[in-house]
Amino acid sequence: MLRFVVFLCLSSSVLAGLGLDAVQYIAPKTFQCLAGNGFSFFAGRLWQRYNYVDNNGVLNIANARSAGFKEIYGYIYPCISSDCPPPEGQVQAVLRALKANGASCDKIFIDVEQPGWPSNSTFNQDFITRMGSELDYQGAAWGIYTNEDNWKAVTGGKWTKMKNQPLWWAEPNNNQDFNGYYPFGGWRMPYMHQYQTDSSSCGVSLDRIWHP
Ligand SMILES: *[C@@H]1O[C@H](CO)[C@@H](O)[C@H](O)[C@H]1NC(C)=O
Numbered sequence: 001m002l003r004f005v006v007f008l009c010l011s012s013s014v015l016a017g018l019g020l021d022a023v024q025y026i027a028p029k030t031f032q033c034l035a036g037n038g039f040s041f042f043a044g045r046l047w048q049r050y051n052y053v054d055n056n057g058v059l060n061i062a063n064a065r066s067a068g069f070k071e072i073y074g075y076i077y078p079c080i081s082s083d084c085p086p087p088e089g090q091v092q093a094v095l096r097a098l099k100a101n102g103a104s105c106d107k108i109f110i111d112v113e114q115p116g117w118p119s120n121s122t123f124n125q126d127f128i129t130r131m132g133s134e135l136d137y138q139g140a141a142w143g144i145y146t147n148e149d150n151w152k153a154v155t156g157g158k159w160t161k162m163k164n165q166p167l168w169w170a171e172p173n174n175n176q177d178f179n180g181y182y183p184f185g186g187w188r189m190p191y192m193h194q195y196q197t198d199s200s201s202c203g204v205s206l207d208r209i210w211h212p
Contacts, residue, residue: 017041018176019209021075021194025056026204031067033202041071043168043209046094046108049116051079053097062103074098075109075145075168078131080116080124087131095138108135109168112146112154121156129161143191147171148184160186168209170194176210 019041020034031042042064044057057074064072076094078087085093091108098104110131117124128144135142143166146154150170163186173180174196181190192211199208 016212017071017210019043019071019073019192019211020201020204020206021045021209022060022204022206023054023056024205026060026063028063028067030202030204031064031069034204035068037201039201040069041073041209041211042069043073043075043109044105045077046074046097047076047078047090049077049079051084053093055097058097058101058103061098061105062101065103072105073107073109073168074105075111076131077111077113077116078127080118080127087127088134091131091134091138091140095140107141107143107166109143109145109166112144113150113170114153117154121154121159124154125156125159125161128155132162132165143168144185145170145194146185148182151185155185163187166191168192168194172197172207178212 017040018038020039021043023045042060044060045054046057048054061072061074076090078090110128112128132142144162145168147170167187167190169181169190171193172195176195178190178193192209194207194209196208199206
């Protein structure tokens, strides 16, 4: 039993790390530079809220993999207006684009932040639920990117249906920890923390992410 516990501690310290999200194209060589600067995971934008697959994001996910990154995420900034595909269609388009490029990611986060969402929180809850159900149906692990203000603005104050999905907490307080996290949306703790925005490394404009 003791050995088992030690192993668990070890594996969680191996996972601890710094990550980045960025939207510009990043070549494999640049990912190697980023790894040299201490980054061990990446999150790429897969869908833009103006209604199309983000090809840079798809290529970046493939490039991060080929540069040796072992932990790779994607995120969807959903397109909400009535001329956008339904949530299921947006998920399908993203997964098709990943597959067509031989790219894969470990989790896909649904980006829940303003602007873009209407004031009808029931509508927004349904939209998020449908997007998550499609990700489940397609066998993709997924989570939610948000913070307390955005979550409240988009889904109302009390909705906790997503509490079992990993939370990517967007709170740029410059701290590589979860201190200052006060539970909202039913999440007891975040999965990872976007702790700094508008930063750069290796010539890439990026946001910095930390997880334990
Ligand atoms: C809010 O959205 C729900 C679900 O789509 C819908 O049934 C309802 O009519 C909408 N309410 C308003 C005021 O538009």
